[in-house]
Amino acid sequence: MKHKIIVWFRQDLRLLDNPAMYEASQDGVIIPVYIKEDQIGSASAWWLDLSLRSFKEKLDSLGANLILKKGNPHQVLKELASRTGATAVYFNNRYEPHHLENDKILITELKEHGVHVNTFHTNLLFEPGSIRNKQGNPYKVFTSFWKTCKQIPVQAPLPVPANINWDENKIESCKLEELELVSATNWHQKLEQYWEPGEDATLKKWRTFAEVDIHDYLTYRNDPVLDATSLLSPHLAFGEISPRLIWHESKELEELSEIENLNEEQQESVEGFLRQLVWRDFAYHQLVDFPHIVDKPLQQAYLSFPWNKVEEDTLEAWKKGQTGYPLIDAGMRELWETGWMHNRVRMVVGSFLVKHLLYHWKEGSAWFEDTLVDADLANNTMGWQWVAGTGFDSSPFFRIFNPIKQAERFDPDGTYIKKWLPELRLLPGKYLVEPWKAPTEILENANIKIGVDYPEPIVEHDFARKRALSAYQQMKEEN
Ligand code: FAD
16 A cells, blocks of 8 residues: 655645655655645735635646645644554755744654654755855855856756645645635735736746746846846745746756847846846855844844834835835835835835935835735845845945936836826926926926925935944944
8 A cells, every 4th residue: 555645835836846746746645735834924925825726726626635724733744644644744845944943843743753754955946055165164245156056957847747646535624715814905906916826827927938038138137117027036935936947947048049149148148047046045045054134134243233213104104105205115116016026126225224214124124024925034134134235245335325316227217107106107207206306387287296295205315325324334433
């Protein structure tokens, strides 16, 4: 008789390149389970609900019953093993510090319970801790990390197993609604217009991007209006697609682009895209090597940084896109509307919070964690430490983005601003980046009263810049 194996699906809601499921299909009969554990951000919870729905339907069509449970996985898995007679649990690794800690305890407990555990690596290109410099230490500079990664072969993705034996148990499963993922706010309904969670939709999206847009990635990736990046981040965060599959299919494209009639920048675009994907691995390496970075600066000196005390009104103005700086407000409203924001704009809104308002970056990372559909502890932490200048290879604190100049540079014709701030759409381009400077007549013609239809700037740029630099100086003197 074949062994019964529980496959515990976690951040890997996919069939393609899923080693836990693949290996279990070779070794025995599969009992598939998903357990709702942590409290997650609102946008992520919305995503997970749809992603699980789609995955459950997919397994249904293969004759498998995905058992949904909630609660402590240690308890759930032990009970499930006892009730089904399963002799093993297989799962793919997660690398957040609390998950690593829990998994260690879980493995010991299950072994004591007579259940064998098999774990696999799949959600990153390289296992955290595996990319090291010549001295065997973690890399602090991304370019060096990337150069090493390029030399190391990435494991080929696994296919969907040809024959899977699913267990025919009658174990009761929660209904999806009982997992209480979707909150009662209307905000979530908006997200459906922009996203389609699930493995099939993800593969389609990836292959559409790979067919055309990937070759223009380097040319347009900094343009916030064009949707010229892959928009795969939430799909990667939920494991609906394997980064190894993206890597190998991109490599095939790279070979093709050498023979096709592409210009130099287009030929380098596939590599440019893969380089960006490797930032994700860099983030996970940092998170596993330095787990304290979730709430403490990587650079010790910043422990004494004199952050401002948060004023709720001001923080709320930032969150809801009411700062009076159009590029900042457009970015924050894009986030509130779609659960996503362009990378370039993430940097600028982050810099504004940390440097113009002098608020601790944790305020920003917490808001992003709640509202981003791609919220990911490693990427979000690294992103915020980068913005605040407190991480490795970060933008130095003293480099303060000017939100007006950034708008002129990355949104020269104001399309992005007009898209997310419709109240400014009649303003001539020149005043779109600093509407408070527009003459009364122009404001009247555009139907705008500053302070009524669109806010005054909540902080003056030159003042904020000087204040930030003096806080930085104070920290330097104390260290
Ligand atoms: P593409 O440009 O198409 O890149 C492909 C993939 O590479 C992305 O899906 C992502 O997985 C990875 N990637 C790209 N850029 C980065 C980067 N700078 N750092 C790490 N991985 C990257 N990304 C998240 O996935 N989750 C987060 O919670 C998150 N928070 C961020 C917070 C701040 C303050 C900043 C500045 C950046 C943050 N990022 C985060 C990184 C980046 O903004 C997004 O990964 C990117 O915008 C996603 O869009 P895309 O899928 O079209 O990316």
